[in-house]
Amino acid sequence: LAKTTQPISMDSYEGQEVNITCSHNNIATNDYITWYQQFPSQGPRFIIQGYKTKVTNEVASLFIPADRKSSTLSLPRVSLSDTAVYYCLVGDSGSARQLTFGSGTQLTVLP
Amino acid sequence: DVKVTQSSRYLVKRTGEKVFLECVQDMDHENMFWYRQDPGLGLRLIYFSYDVKMKEKGDIPEGYSVSREKKERFSLILESASTNQTSMYLCASSPGTSNQPQHFGDGTRLSIL
Numbered sequence: 001l002a003k004t005t006q007p008i009s010m011d012s013y014e015g016q017e018v019n020i021t022c023s024h025n026n027i028a029t030n031d032y033i034t035w036y037q038q039f040p041s042q043g044p045r046f047i048i049q050g051y052k053t054k055v056t057n058e059v060a061s062l063f064i065p066a067d068r069k070s071s072t073l074s075l076p077r078v079s080l081s082d083t084a085v086y087y088c089l090v091g092d093s094g095s096a097r098q099l100t101f102g103s104g105t106q107l108t109v110l111p
Numbered sequence: 112d113v114k115v116t117q118s119s120r121y122l123v124k125r126t127g128e129k130v131f132l133e134c135v136q137d138m139d140h141e142n143m144f145w146y147r148q149d150p151g152l153g154l155r156l157i158y159f160s161y162d163v164k165m166k167e168k169g170d171i172p173e174g175y176s177v178s179r180e181k182k183e184r185f186s187l188i189l190e191s192a193s194t195n196q197t198s199m200y201l202c203a204s205s206p207g208t209s210n211q212p213q214h215f216g217d218g219t220r221l222s223i224l
Contacts, residue, residue, distance in 0.1 A: 032210040034212055036215075041218070042217050043218055043219070044215050044217070046212035049210070097184070100155060101146075101153045101156075104153050
């Protein structure tokens with residue numbers, strides 16, 4: 001199983017760009033990298049997914065280096081409402097036994 | 112919009128009781144999952160199912176069983192609840208094709224007294 005490591009917590013200020021890195025040294029060839037956001041008393045919500053290089057959508061970017069042993073979630077110009085726990089997930093949901101969630105990063109956005 | 116519904120937001124049971132947690136999805140997804148979430152440990156997979164009547168153990172199946180009699184419904188069963196099963200339980204579903212994101216319910220906070 002690909003073990004993932006994330007920082008436990010991060011603080012930022014409104015309007016700044018935030019980068020959260022996840023390490024996954026044992027990622028397998030078929031594994032994708034998926035990031036979720038979770039607010040208190042809610043289930044995680046999908047943010048972005050990628051396999052290699054860079055992926056961008058309307059809320060975030062995901063950077064994956066060539067060796068795929070880490071990935072970085074980038075949130076541009078964060079606001080107070082981005083305060084949440086962010087999870088990195090490595091694996092293939094078609095073979096769920098390979099799914100490994102990180103322990104999550106608590107992002108706190110300050111005014 | 113995609114919807115995963117867990118039957119209870121909060122549940123309090125006693126040690127030794129048989130506990131059923133229900134999850135229903137309306138997206139015709141093949142895969143369904145049960146996780147538990149504990150402070151500092153993130154999400155840990157208990158069981159998953161990739162089809163009706165099919166199930167596979169996740170990382171922490173001990174003390175739990177599951178049932179999937181219909182495609183849209185996935186039940187988690189605590190055969191004899193114990194205090195160390197007090198936790199937040201999250202259900203998720205995803206399409207059967209590879210690498211599709213999971214859709215989560217809002218969780219059931221279960222307390223075993």
